[in-house]
Amino acid sequence: MFRVRNxxxxxxxxxxxxxxxxxxxxxxxxMGGTNTVFGIVDARGNVISKSAIKTNTHDDVNLYxxxxxxxxxxxxxxAGGIDKIKGIGVGAPNGNYYTGNIEFAPNLPWKGVxxxxxxxxxxxxxPAALTNDANAAAFGEMTYGAAHGMKNxxxxxxxxxxxxxxxxxxxxxxxxxxxxxELGHVNVMRNNGRLCGCGRSGCLEAYASATGVARSAxxxxxxxxxxxxLRNIPIDSITSKDVFDAAMEGDEVGKEIFNFTGRILGEAFxxxxxxxxxxxxxxxxxxxxxxxxxxNPIIENMEKNILPIWKGKVKVLFSDLKEADAAVLGxxxxxxxx
Amino acid sequence: MFRVRNxxxxxxxxxxxxxxxxxxxxxxxxMGGTNTVFGIVDARGNVISKSAIKTNTHDDVNLYxxxxxxxxxxxxxxAGGIDKIKGIGVGAPNGNYYTGNIEFAPNLPWKGVxxxxxxxxxxxxxPAALTNDANAAAFGEMTYGAAHGMKNxxxxxxxxxxxxxxxxxxxxxxxxxxxxxELGHVNVMRNNGRLCGCGRSGCLEAYASATGVARSAxxxxxxxxxxxxLRNIPIDSITSKDVFDAAMEGDEVGKEIFNFTGRILGEAFxxxxxxxxxxxxxxxxxxxxxxxxxxNPIIENMEKNILPIWKGKVKVLFSDLKEADAAVLGxxxxxxxx
Numbered sequence: 001m002f003r004v005r006n007x008x009x010x011x012x013x014x015x016x017x018x019x020x021x022x023x024x025x026x027x028x029x030x031m032g033g034t035n036t037v038f039g040i041v042d043a044r045g046n047v048i049s050k051s052a053i054k055t056n057t058h059d060d061v062n063l064y065x066x067x068x069x070x071x072x073x074x075x076x077x078x079a080g081g082i083d084k085i086k087g088i089g090v091g092a093p094n095g096n097y098y099t100g101n102i103e104f105a106p107n108l109p110w111k112g113v114x115x116x117x118x119x120x121x122x123x124x125x126x127p128a129a130l131t132n133d134a135n136a137a138a139f140g141e142m143t144y145g146a147a148h149g150m151k152n153x154x155x156x157x158x159x160x161x162x163x164x165x166x167x168x169x170x171x172x173x174x175x176x177x178x179x180x181x182e183l184g185h186v187n188v189m190r191n192n193g194r195l196c197g198c199g200r201s202g203c204l205e206a207y208a209s210a211t212g213v214a215r216s217a218x219x220x221x222x223x224x225x226x227x228x229x230l231r232n233i234p235i236d237s238i239t240s241k242d243v244f245d246a247a248m249e250g251d252e253v254g255k256e257i258f259n260f261t262g263r264i265l266g267e268a269f270x271x272x273x274x275x276x277x278x279x280x281x282x283x284x285x286x287x288x289x290x291x292x293x294x295x296n297p298i299i300e301n302m303e304k305n306i307l308p309i310w311k312g313k314v315k316v317l318f319s320d321l322k323e324a325d326a327a328v329l330g331x332x333x334x335x336x337x338x
Numbered sequence: 339m340f341r342v343r344n345x346x347x348x349x350x351x352x353x354x355x356x357x358x359x360x361x362x363x364x365x366x367x368x369m370g371g372t373n374t375v376f377g378i379v380d381a382r383g384n385v386i387s388k389s390a391i392k393t394n395t396h397d398d399v400n401l402y403x404x405x406x407x408x409x410x411x412x413x414x415x416x417a418g419g420i421d422k423i424k425g426i427g428v429g430a431p432n433g434n435y436y437t438g439n440i441e442f443a444p445n446l447p448w449k450g451v452x453x454x455x456x457x458x459x460x461x462x463x464x465p466a467a468l469t470n471d472a473n474a475a476a477f478g479e480m481t482y483g484a485a486h487g488m489k490n491x492x493x494x495x496x497x498x499x500x501x502x503x504x505x506x507x508x509x510x511x512x513x514x515x516x517x518x519x520e521l522g523h524v525n526v527m528r529n530n531g532r533l534c535g536c537g538r539s540g541c542l543e544a545y546a547s548a549t550g551v552a553r554s555a556x557x558x559x560x561x562x563x564x565x566x567x568l569r570n571i572p573i574d575s576i577t578s579k580d581v582f583d584a585a586m587e588g589d590e591v592g593k594e595i596f597n598f599t600g601r602i603l604g605e606a607f608x609x610x611x612x613x614x615x616x617x618x619x620x621x622x623x624x625x626x627x628x629x630x631x632x633x634n635p636i637i638e639n640m641e642k643n644i645l646p647i648w649k650g651k652v653k654v655l656f657s658d659l660k661e662a663d664a665a666v667l668g669x670x671x672x673x674x675x676x
Contacts (some may be wrong), residue, residue, distance in 0.1 A: 104647070152514040166613070168513070173506055175615025176490040177651070185645050186609040189528075198645060267528065274520040275504070275613050277513025307523050307536060309442070313515070 023086040025079055027072065028332025030133060031055060031092040033107035033160075038072060039325070040079050041332035045144040047325045049075045061110045065123050072124075088120055088128040089334030091136030091327055098178035100130050106197065127338040133157070133327065135172045135181060137284055137319075138165025140330025145321040146282050153280045154272055155319075156183065156265075158287035161197070162205040162212075168276055183272060184209070188264050207264045210286050213240040216257045228253035244290050258290060262297025269298065270305035273314050280315035284326065288318050361424040363417055365410065366670025368471060369393060369430040371445035371498075376410060377663070378417050379670035383482040385663045387413045399448045403461050410462075426458055426466040427672030429474030429665055436516035438468050444535065465676040471495070471665065473510050473519060475622055475657075476503025478668025483659040484620050491618045492610055493657075494521065494603075496625035499535070500543040500550075506614055521610060522547070526602050545602045548624050551578040554595045566591035582628050596628060600635025607636065608643035611652050618653035622664065626656050 025048070029038035032055060039050035053071050058064035076082055094105035100117025102108065120128035131139070138155035141147040147155070151170040157163040162184030166173040173180045184205035185198055193202020194215065206212050217230055217238045229246040230238055230253055247254030269281055287294060299316055306314070321329060363386070367376035370393060377388035391409050396402035414420055432443035438455025440446065458466035469477070476493035479485040485493070485505070493503040500522030504511040511518045522543035523536055531540020532553065544550050555568055555576045567584040568576055568591055585592030607619055625632060637654055644652070659667060 168506055168511055169509070171507070173614055175506070176617040177615055177648075179647055180613065180615035182612040182645055185612050187605065187643065190526075190605065200643065200645070267525065271524040271609075272613070274523050275518065275610070276511055277515055277518035279514040305525065305538065307520055307538070309517055310515075 023084055025084050026086050026332045026335035026338075027076075027088040028136075028328040028330065028335065029068075029088060029090045030136070030327030030331055031090060031095075031108075032133070033093065036068065037328055038068075038075075039328040039332070040075050040085075041329060043336070045329055045332075047328055049078060050325075050328065051075055056109055059109055061114050061116070061119065064110075065119055069123050082125060085124075085126050087126050087335040087338035088124060089136070089331040089336075089338075090116065090120065090128060090130045091133040091331040091334075092116065092130055093133060094179075095130040095132045095135075096178040097129070097131040097135070097172070097174050100128070102130070127335075129334050129338055131172065131174075131331075131334055132163070132165075132179075132181075133330075134163030135165040135174075136330035136334060137163075137326060138167055138172060138282075138330070139333040140321060140326055141282050141284070141319055142167055142170070143333040143336075144329055145326070146317045146319050147280060150279050152276065153278045153282055154183070154276065155282050155284060157285045158208060158210070158283060159285035160210055162209050166276060167278075173276075183268070186268060186271070188268050204264065204268050208261055208268075208287070210240040213243055213257060213261055213287065214238050216260055217243050217253070220253055220257065226253050230254065240287060244293075247290075247293055255293070258293045259297045261287075262294050263301045265294075266298040266301025266303075267305050269302045269314075269316070270307075273302075273306055273310050277310070278314065280317050282317050282319055284319040284321075284323075291318075361422055363422050364424050364670045364673035364676075365414075365426040366474075366666040366668065366673065367406075367426060367428045368474070368665030368669055369428060369433075369446075370471070371431065374406065375666055376406075376413075377666040377670070378413050378423075379667060381674070383667055383670075385666055387416060388663075388666065389413055394447055397447055399452050399454070399457065402448075403457055407461050420463060423462075423464050425464050425673040425676035426462060427474070427669040427674075427676075428454065428458065428466060428468045429471040429669040429672075430454065430468055431471060432517075433468040433470045433473075434516040435467070435469040435473070435510070435512050438466070440468070465673075467672050467676055469510065469512075469669075469672055470501070470503075470519075471668075472501030473503040473512075474668035474672060475501075475664060476505055476510060476620075476668070477671040478659060478664055479620050479622070479657055480505055480508070481671040482667055483664070484655045484657055485618060488617050490614065491616045491620055492521070492614065493620050493622060495623045496546060496548070496621060497623035498548055500547050504614060505616075511614075521606070524606060524609070526606050542602065542606050546599055546606075546625070548578040551581055551595060551599055551625065552576050554598055555581050555591070558591055558595065564591050568592065578625060582631075585628075585631055593631070596631045597635045599625075600632050601639045603632075604636040604639025604641075605643050607640040607652075607654070608645075611640075611644055611648050615648070616652065618655050620655050620657055622657040622659075622661075629656075 037052045039047040102114040102116045117128045117130045147153045155165040164181045164183035166181045185203045187202045189202035194206035196203035196206040229251045375390045377385040440452040440454045455466045455468045485491045489508040495501040502519045502521035504519045523541045525540045527540035532544035534541035534544040567589045
């Protein structure tokens, strides 16, 4: 019996190895409101090929998937055909890991509930899994990035919106319904808070997103007479990039805006720490390019507001994934679990 | 080989059964700042015997454990001796599950870091595990109570302080350092918030604890001329129980205080939901006796502030464990895992 059992184990192991050799790649796909970027990724986290299509030119999700199939097939064929692909991991706004659906995404052209993972599997003939873009980023950071080896951290994505992916005990927190981790929508201003895209007031996202930063600029410029380089720009077209450029040139208003944004983030982070006691909070996305200008006020205000037991203990880090690849890598990490 | 393996398996299984028969009980112990309550619990969650000692009369933790040993031994002997006890589960303020230490507990007579689980194991000769009281309560609620069968919920204890135990995927969230789940200390009032016992300002605990409710009463009575039954009580000796009694008699100030407390809690809960998307939030402790008077404003304000995807979906429940047994049961649930 021993020998037979061992032979069976050996066969199983060999079959697994052959499978791994036969399917050495996954596809990672990052769906944004404007563009969809995808790439073929190997087991070491190398993006071996990459391409993109427009998201918002397709009113019908089936036409979108058709276009995706045409473009993705070029990469797949170059990599040796679909038999080499273990699965497809998708990061999508309002993506639900449990159901594989995209549900009521305000920034996508398709309304209601879209069974996206199912449609992808049917079209490509390989398994597909879905999560929201911030969870995918957290997955990528844990698998290949700044949080490699960490079992408890929070990923905060500072882009057009503010997203989050929460890792506890080495796993993404999905919660009861698959939608956990909406830290861009905790309240940071109970009274007279700014209106947020979600319809509520005072959300973190209304202050700490790129649009929030631009809005802070308009508010400060309109409510004061402070001299600023930003006054050279038509007030309604000021972007977070303009604020960054001004601050880099020593503009006081520009610096004040980053201090304000960092304070709001740092205060919010002190509450996040009280929830899940993470080892680190990892920042990703456009605003994180501001470097110390945003990091210093975040850390200062987080430390000022945090419970004594956590003072000086929680790291705030920038993602160290190449920004161009991070979203694709994050989504791809999901596909290895399939 | 097969036969031998099977015999070994059978023996192992029998040994396990014998162990379970030989060790049919655990001890659950709830350490409060004033009293320590403990009991012997069977596998079905019956508290078969119970006793208590004072906590705060022992300046030396070793003397406390000696007294505990004397009193607990009476129960243990009546249950058939220490061989029948699988282990001891302890719920203690600032108890750290990972280390078994009680660390810097402001409400206990012993300062610094106390290796409590180790001391208990040495004294009693059985394994001991430790967590904080709110985590123990969450454990008990999941094992025997209102959250039975739930894998994602948040326990909020409304007592002298405000504590929390967070369950995600069926497990207590301990975080990187063992101290996760301090939701009594998230900020609910950034400007001019009340000073909290933790040294910071604006914490949930400063508003929603029993002392917070009494403080709300003093603030309202001192800042207005509203008629109230509470004016019959010396203002510095008003308790949350007095506020409850007044509100039950229709007192407008009493009702206003519960509405205010419920609003603060409901607003905070809407942020907690954005973090972990729980199936339910379970309330436990003295204030939860206020029933609908506290529950209605909590639900109203949580629903008003919650992200649209969760509207009408998150239950707010009262614990259904017998209050006298809940803490002991919760701590005992920990001991079965040993």
